[in-house]
Amino acid sequence: MANMNEMYVDVLIIGAGPAGMAAGIAAREAGLENVLILERENEIGGILKQCIHNGFGLHRFKEELTGPEYAQRDIDRMEELGVAVQCDTMVIEIDSGKRVTAVSRTHGVQVFRAGAVILAMGCRERPRGALAIPGTRPAGIFSAGTAQKLVNMHGFMPGRRVVILGSGDIGLIMARRMTLQGAEVLACAEIMPYSSGLNRNIVQCLQDYDIPLLLSHTVVDIRGRERLEGVTIARVDEKLQPIPKTETEYACDTLLLSVGLIPENELSKQIGVELSAVTQGAVVDDTLQTSIDGVFACGNVLHVHDLVDFVSEESAKAGRAAADYLLGKRRAPSESIPVADGSGVRGVVPQRLCKPANNAQASGVRFMFRPDRVYQNVKVEVLDGKHTVKSVKRRILAPGEMAEIPLSAGDIQSLSGNTVTVQIME
Amino acid sequence: MKPKIVIIGGGVIGCAVARELSAFSADILLLERAVDVAEGASKANSGLVHAGFHAAPGTQKAMFNVQGGRMFEALCKQLGVPYRRNGAMVLAFNKQQLDILHELLEQGKANGVDGLEIIGREQVLAFEEHTNPTVEAALFAKSAAVTSPYELTYALADHANVNGVGFQLNTEVYSIEQCEKCFRVDTNKGSMISDIVINCAGTGAGRLHNQISDRKVNIVSRKGEYYLLDHDNRPMFSHTMFQTPTGMGKGVLITPTVHDGLILGPTALDIDDDADVSTTVDALKTIREITSITWPQESLKTVVTTFAGIRAHETGGDFIVGAVDGAEGAYEAIGIESPGLSSAPAIGLYIADRIAEDFHLHRKPKRIPPPARPKSFADMTVKEKRHAYRQDPAYGSVVCRCEQITEAEVRAAIRRPVGATTVDGVKRRTRAGMGRCQGGFCSPRVMEILSEELGIVLNQVTKSGGSSRMLSNRIEDAFLEMDGKHE
Numbered sequence: 001m002a003n004m005n006e007m008y009v010d011v012l013i014i015g016a017g018p019a020g021m022a023a024g025i026a027a028r029e030a031g032l033e034n035v036l037i038l039e040r041e042n043e044i045g046g047i048l049k050q051c052i053h054n055g056f057g058l059h060r061f062k063e064e065l066t067g068p069e070y071a072q073r074d075i076d077r078m079e080e081l082g083v084a085v086q087c088d089t090m091v092i093e094i095d096s097g098k099r100v101t102a103v104s105r106t107h108g109v110q111v112f113r114a115g116a117v118i119l120a121m122g123c124r125e126r127p128r129g130a131l132a133i134p135g136t137r138p139a140g141i142f143s144a145g146t147a148q149k150l151v152n153m154h155g156f157m158p159g160r161r162v163v164i165l166g167s168g169d170i171g172l173i174m175a176r177r178m179t180l181q182g183a184e185v186l187a188c189a190e191i192m193p194y195s196s197g198l199n200r201n202i203v204q205c206l207q208d209y210d211i212p213l214l215l216s217h218t219v220v221d222i223r224g225r226e227r228l229e230g231v232t233i234a235r236v237d238e239k240l241q242p243i244p245k246t247e248t249e250y251a252c253d254t255l256l257l258s259v260g261l262i263p264e265n266e267l268s269k270q271i272g273v274e275l276s277a278v279t280q281g282a283v284v285d286d287t288l289q290t291s292i293d294g295v296f297a298c299g300n301v302l303h304v305h306d307l308v309d310f311v312s313e314e315s316a317k318a319g320r321a322a323a324d325y326l327l328g329k330r331r332a333p334s335e336s337i338p339v340a341d342g343s344g345v346r347g348v349v350p351q352r353l354c355k356p357a358n359n360a361q362a363s364g365v366r367f368m369f370r371p372d373r374v375y376q377n378v379k380v381e382v383l384d385g386k387h388t389v390k391s392v393k394r395r396i397l398a399p400g401e402m403a404e405i406p407l408s409a410g411d412i413q414s415l416s417g418n419t420v421t422v423q424i425m426e
Numbered sequence: 427m428k429p430k431i432v433i434i435g436g437g438v439i440g441c442a443v444a445r446e447l448s449a450f451s452a453d454i455l456l457l458e459r460a461v462d463v464a465e466g467a468s469k470a471n472s473g474l475v476h477a478g479f480h481a482a483p484g485t486q487k488a489m490f491n492v493q494g495g496r497m498f499e500a501l502c503k504q505l506g507v508p509y510r511r512n513g514a515m516v517l518a519f520n521k522q523q524l525d526i527l528h529e530l531l532e533q534g535k536a537n538g539v540d541g542l543e544i545i546g547r548e549q550v551l552a553f554e555e556h557t558n559p560t561v562e563a564a565l566f567a568k569s570a571a572v573t574s575p576y577e578l579t580y581a582l583a584d585h586a587n588v589n590g591v592g593f594q595l596n597t598e599v600y601s602i603e604q605c606e607k608c609f610r611v612d613t614n615k616g617s618m619i620s621d622i623v624i625n626c627a628g629t630g631a632g633r634l635h636n637q638i639s640d641r642k643v644n645i646v647s648r649k650g651e652y653y654l655l656d657h658d659n660r661p662m663f664s665h666t667m668f669q670t671p672t673g674m675g676k677g678v679l680i681t682p683t684v685h686d687g688l689i690l691g692p693t694a695l696d697i698d699d700d701a702d703v704s705t706t707v708d709a710l711k712t713i714r715e716i717t718s719i720t721w722p723q724e725s726l727k728t729v730v731t732t733f734a735g736i737r738a739h740e741t742g743g744d745f746i747v748g749a750v751d752g753a754e755g756a757y758e759a760i761g762i763e764s765p766g767l768s769s770a771p772a773i774g775l776y777i778a779d780r781i782a783e784d785f786h787l788h789r790k791p792k793r794i795p796p797p798a799r800p801k802s803f804a805d806m807t808v809k810e811k812r813h814a815y816r817q818d819p820a821y822g823s824v825v826c827r828c829e830q831i832t833e834a835e836v837r838a839a840i841r842r843p844v845g846a847t848t849v850d851g852v853k854r855r856t857r858a859g860m861g862r863c864q865g866g867f868c869s870p871r872v873m874e875i876l877s878e879e880l881g882i883v884l885n886q887v888t889k890s891g892g893s894s895r896m897l898s899n900r901i902e903d904a905f906l907e908m909d910g911k912h913e
Binding site: 090092101104111125134136143146154158222225266 | 653701703704705706707729730731732804808811812815816819820821822823824827828830832833849862864865866869870884885888890891892893894896898899900901902
């Protein structure tokens with residue numbers, strides 16, 4: 001239905017971080033004219049803008065870039081191709097008819113009607129409140145990403161004596177960043193017996209600066225009425241419960257939290273997209289289409305990645321799929337095959353495979369997941385029902401690093417239609 | 427000559443008194459020790475407007491609860507404060523508890539509470555499907571409601587302020603001394619003389635009372651801890667769910683908030699330190715244990731935060747409201763624990779009327795209406811949003827993405843008559859930072875707007891006044907500092 005107040009766009013992408021940019025570029029490259037990205041912040045690039053450290057792009061560009069440099073490559077390409085981005089624009093409502101309401105300082109309230117929607121909203125950090133850590137609620141407690149923004153974008157230090165809870169990558173990066181800026185980072189406490197961050201960050205951000213990583217430890221008390229004065233860290237048992245008499249007090253004015261990232265799926269819920277309880281992102285098929293026709297999801301809103309390179313790769317696929325969908329090139333799925341987490345596997349994506357009607361339209365898939373703990377010298381297997389169709393040896397698997405196993409077009413074509421399971425075999 | 431009136435304490439009671447008194451010709455000053463009003467019990471309680479069956483007939487608690495409850499809806503409407511009559515239930519799981527329901531029912535009737543009835547299991551489960559199916563019966567109170575205690579306090583303060591009441595914050599009263607026909611009030615900001623003092627100092631009220639009265643009171647700080655759960659679609663319970671009362675009060679309950687969150691709590695523990703609002707492992711465990719009786723499938727997956735508040739309990743067990751014994755010109759509202767919020771409008775009116783009568787105050791011919799409280803952007807229709815944007819383009823800039831709070835609303839909160847000066851003040855006035863990310867995304871922007879509006883540097887912005895600065899030094903200062911060290 002045509003409505004004077006509505007603007008039609010072929011593909012509307014929500015979020016101009018690495019996921020939205022890659023999706024936009026791919027959709028445009030695939031031949032769509034009318035691609036629009038809506039970005040709530042005042043600049044393109046998402047979280048990359050505040051990631052001024054290097055290490056981005058090793059897989060994609062075979063060189064080490066900073067976050068802003070990595071983003072600039074996509075920004076340049078978007079300009080070449082004419083991918084439209086509207087910044088300072090917050091999507092406030094979206095319905096299953098792909099009608100998107102947004103608000104911005106320059107345009108006020110706008111309503112778009114989209115042929116396809118790509119969800120690329122990224123994720124947010126788990127806050128202190130969600131952990132229910134006992135103690136006071138003073139100033140000086142920040143999630144690591146907020147602290148990173150304050151330091152790198154606003155030019156202010158959140159504090160001078162720092163304890164970090166959680167060993168997510170942003171926390172590790174901030175341990176180094178704040179040390180370089182003259183702060184004293186006393187310790188990084190991780191409740192699990194392993195880190196949730198990349199090994200390279202543990203080496204380069206903690207070990208190189210003699211910052212102790214306390215595995216199986218957590219913060220059990222927070223002190224200070226107005227500004228943080230100190231925290232108590234205790235060892236935890238196998239059930240993650242604090243062990244009495246293992247408490248150590250740390251006098252500090254800052255506590256940074258790096259205790260998990262949560263895909264920001266509030267809009268996805270509004271449209272009615274089916275979500276996975278494990279990834280907390282959408283349930284998607286191998287074209288990254290959600291449970292709603294013409295709505296795709298990619299990047300950290302789908303599942304939290306470790307490396308931006310893989311976000312870009314996944315999101316380009318979503319962009320191409322959205323173009324195929326609109327240009328009528330979509331493989332007609334003859335069958336939808338469910339994909340399940342097997343033993344040791346958490347949150348495999350995609351959760352469905354569309355078996356194409358003919359071989360010519362087939363393409364491979366790469367299953368991505370996290371192991372539920374650290375494994376050494378194991379096999380990752382893909383099962384068709386009870387029958388193993390693929391098996392790959394892995395020397396080490398850790399929850400801090402996303403694992404993967406590819407399946408070729410031929411393998412997919414030969415699937416029986418029973419549930420496909422991805423599992424770890426010791 | 428206009429009498430000088432000093433109100434001590436900027437909680438919901440002090441602000442309700444201030445607003446009622448502002449209808450009269452007087453020179454009124456409210457003193458608050460914190461950086462903002464509503465920083466004590468008024469910011470951390472269950473947010474309930476009780477029906478009025480919990481208190482024994484003849485007590486001040488019963489009287490003010492029922493009177494206040496009747497005033498509440500109109501007051502909230504006038505001030506633009508959220509209020510929802512959601513109804514409450516007291517659950518009984520056995521015969522003994524069922525007897526208590528009947529006692530509460532009779533007590534409620536004696537107190538003049540309308541709309542009370544005892545309902546059976548089927549009806550309880552029909553109202554609230556997540557209730558423990560072993561429930562026997564419930565006392566159902568139709569008139570019970572929820573409100574936002576701090577938003578009410580801010581609105582009362584604003585309305586008092588536009589009608590001439592002065593608000594002096596960061597001012598702690600050390601002592602009150604009765605002189606001849608006046609009072610000398612000593613504070614950390616110096617002394618002042620006043621004709622009338624009104625003691626609404628919460629946990630500090632007992633000490634001040636005992637300075638001017640021979641009939642001593644004893645205020646105990648009673649800490650209550652809470653869980654707040656996120657509004658995922660809609661709250662699990664739409665009614666306020668009590669269990670039968672305990673010796674320490676109405677007990678741990680489950681209630682929706684006016685903003686569709688779900689509150690679990692409060693515990694009750696008497697403590698020595700009236701500023702100790704820390705949460706504890708034990709109390710949080712107690713809340714989980716007790717609430718899981720009402721809600722067996724209890725899920726705390728969507729916990730937004732945990733918090734604690736302190737209520738002022740007078741060991742006599744009742745409110746002490748009115749003129750102070752043996753100190754002419756002094757008035758008080760002491761021991762205002764639950765149902766203090768429900769009673770606040772009635773207590774405010776009672777004290778103001780009493781003073782007006784005793785001192786022959788002249789009613790002003792006209793009172794300035796409360797400042798308009800525009801609908802929040804998130805609650806507007808698309809048409810209303812377009813209109814709001816045309817009036818002020820800052821409505822186009824969303825600051826808090828979780829609660830959809832715009833820059834226009836943050837600036838308005840700072841510019842209100844008794845406006846926000848801190849990150850917490852903005853949070854409670856606008857909800858920016860109250861959502862699931864707990865300020866992770868919006869707090870840097872909120873700090874920027876505060877620094878612009880207040881004309882201060884970013885690192886002078888505080889969370890809640892005093893030494894609660896959000897940031898330390900500018901980065902270039904750090905370099906200078908390090909250079910200094912190496913020289």
